[in-house]
Amino acid sequence: MADHGTFYWNEFMATDPAAAEAFYTGVLGWSTDKMDMPQGGQYTVFKQGDQPVGGMMDIANTQAPAGTPAHWFSYIAVDDVDASCAAVKGSGGQVLSDPFDVEGVGRIATVQDPNGGMIGLMTAAAQG
Numbered sequence: 001m002a003d004h005g006t007f008y009w010n011e012f013m014a015t016d017p018a019a020a021e022a023f024y025t026g027v028l029g030w031s032t033d034k035m036d037m038p039q040g041g042q043y044t045v046f047k048q049g050d051q052p053v054g055g056m057m058d059i060a061n062t063q064a065p066a067g068t069p070a071h072w073f074s075y076i077a078v079d080d081v082d083a084s085c086a087a088v089k090g091s092g093g094q095v096l097s098d099p100f101d102v103e104g105v106g107r108i109a110t111v112q113d114p115n116g117g118m119i120g121l122m123t124a125a126a127q128g
Helices: 017-028 081-090
Strands: 007-014 031-036 042-048 051-058 071-077 094-102 106-112 118-124
Touching: 007 017, 007 118, 017 031, 017 042, 017 051, 081 094, 081 106, 081 118
Parallel strands: 007 051, 071 118
Antiparallel strands: 007 071, 031 042, 042 051, 094 106, 106 118
């Protein structure tokens, strides 16, 4: 598991996943693996060699408001997502999506700091 408080995962929310895949594989030499998402669509894992370096999904398959532009979104590792969400609320931030589990990935929540900055919090699932 990643150390508490360190950036853990980066995800691209794409408005045109095919164009984004062509761009990042062409510019950075990344390869991709794809998997079906339970809510529909596909999730793309970008890889440098055998190492996963980030992910991508079609923003249309998320709860983002219509018209949200494509963007990168980061997740920070935390020891306990639920406890961290309580700390967010106690520190003047907002929990935008209550913690939820993604099988084989971990427990995730989206939060907003008092300045309006959004970030994901994630406790990775045990690997083994």
